[in-house]
Amino acid sequence: MIDIQQVTKIYTLHRTKVVGVDHVSLQIESGEIFGIIGHSGAGKSTLLRCINLLERPTSGRIIVEGTDITSLSGEALREARLKIGMIFQQFCLIRSKTVFENIAFALKAAGKTRAEIEARVHELLELVGLSDKRDAYPSQLSGGQKQRVGIARALANNPSVLLCDEATSALDPATTSSILQLLKQINRELGITVVVITHEMEVIKEICDRVAVMQNGQIVEIGRVYDLFTQPQHPLTRSFVEHILRLDVPERLWQARSGTLVRVLFQGPAAEQAILSDTLQTFRVRANILHGKIEYINDTPLGVLLLELNGEKEEVERAIHYVAERTKGVEVIDRAA
Ligand SMILES: Nc1ncnc2c1ncn2[C@@H]1O[C@H](COP(=O)(O)OP(=O)(O)OP(=O)(O)O)[C@@H](O)[C@H]1O
Numbered sequence: 001m002i003d004i005q006q007v008t009k010i011y012t013l014h015r016t017k018v019v020g021v022d023h024v025s026l027q028i029e030s031g032e033i034f035g036i037i038g039h040s041g042a043g044k045s046t047l048l049r050c051i052n053l054l055e056r057p058t059s060g061r062i063i064v065e066g067t068d069i070t071s072l073s074g075e076a077l078r079e080a081r082l083k084i085g086m087i088f089q090q091f092c093l094i095r096s097k098t099v100f101e102n103i104a105f106a107l108k109a110a111g112k113t114r115a116e117i118e119a120r121v122h123e124l125l126e127l128v129g130l131s132d133k134r135d136a137y138p139s140q141l142s143g144g145q146k147q148r149v150g151i152a153r154a155l156a157n158n159p160s161v162l163l164c165d166e167a168t169s170a171l172d173p174a175t176t177s178s179i180l181q182l183l184k185q186i187n188r189e190l191g192i193t194v195v196v197i198t199h200e201m202e203v204i205k206e207i208c209d210r211v212a213v214m215q216n217g218q219i220v221e222i223g224r225v226y227d228l229f230t231q232p233q234h235p236l237t238r239s240f241v242e243h244i245l246r247l248d249v250p251e252r253l254w255q256a257r258s259g260t261l262v263r264v265l266f267q268g269p270a271a272e273q274a275i276l277s278d279t280l281q282t283f284r285v286r287a288n289i290l291h292g293k294i295e296y297i298n299d300t301p302l303g304v305l306l307l308e309l310n311g312e313k314e315e316v317e318r319a320i321h322y323v324a325e326r327t328k329g330v331e332v333i334d335r336a337a
Pocket residue numbers: 011012013018019020021038039040041042043044045046047199
């Protein structure tokens with residue numbers, strides 16, 4: 001477990017104090033993929049860098065797998081850091097060294113023998129799917145391949161935690177997806193705790209089990225990703241979720257509507273069909289499906305449907321109530337006049 005207790009980080013810039021992280025307490029369970037999302041300047045990087053003490057908190061404690069990281073320095077800190085791997089948005093590879101040498105570097109630093117290094121690099125390149133690039137230089141690799149080298153290097157010393165600092169922000173969507181799948185595979189197969197910071201809800205949606213939402217150095221909401229999608233509480237969380245679940249209604253349909261517009265969230269298509277037909281049979285309402293889509297939240301389907309309901313006002317309200325009780329939520333977007 002990573003136990004972050006009342007961590008504050010204050011920077012001093014030209015005698016002015018800047019609060020990076022403000023009294024954050026957070027427990028990340030061993031073996032989970034935990035996301036931290038927020039806009040630029042929210043304090044995500046600072047918090048992440050406190051976990052391996054790249055930034056030393058101004059106050060508070062961080063306990064990683066039973067070791068109080070914040071109490072360490074010198075050799076003890078170097079040793080503890082071997083158990084915490086990290087990957088970066090800009091990959092941070094050594095340009096003058098080959099893929100093999102970049103990964104071997106982390107093992108040499110840990111005092112491994114030549115034979116151990118050969119065997120381990122071979123194993124890591126297989127894991128990240130880059131066995132054929134062993135002797136290539138970073139400049140000869142695509143962004144996705146560079147990040148795979150970064151991942152191999154971060155895993156070299158068998159860490160129990162992998163910190164990912166905007167690891168896919170420099171990559172195109174297809175490459176992002178393949179890197180996220182690799183992180184998920186590493187988490188599942190090796191049992192490594194993965195902490196991801198990002199400003200993109202797509203990243204959280206694809207791989208995270210839980211997420212914390214940060215603003216002004218503080219955590220404003222935390223929970224299971226699916227729950228945050230279906231019941232966001234804080235306005236910032238709502239805006240992140242909205243970005244993914246938004247259904248843009250063509251202007252023509254918007255103008256032509258006459259009934260009440262509702263957005264329904266439901267878990268999977270089968271459930272939706274049964275609920276809709278039940279509703280139409282139970283109440284004297286007509287339903288028009290204007291738009292719909294299914295998002296996969298860490299492999300669990302979440303459907304979004306935009307309906308126009310027509311009928312007697314009270315009957316429509318009863319139907320909405322009926323649907324609300326049987327789905328993940330109903331939002332009335334526009335009531336019929
Ligand atoms: N080395 C530093 N010196 C002074 N202030 C800093 C330093 N690093 C971060 N800050 C400040 O701390 C606050 C949090 O920054 P941080 O980089 O952690 O946010 P972030 O959420 O990771 O944003 P981004 O995605 O843009 O990196 C910001 O106000 C930032 O200006």
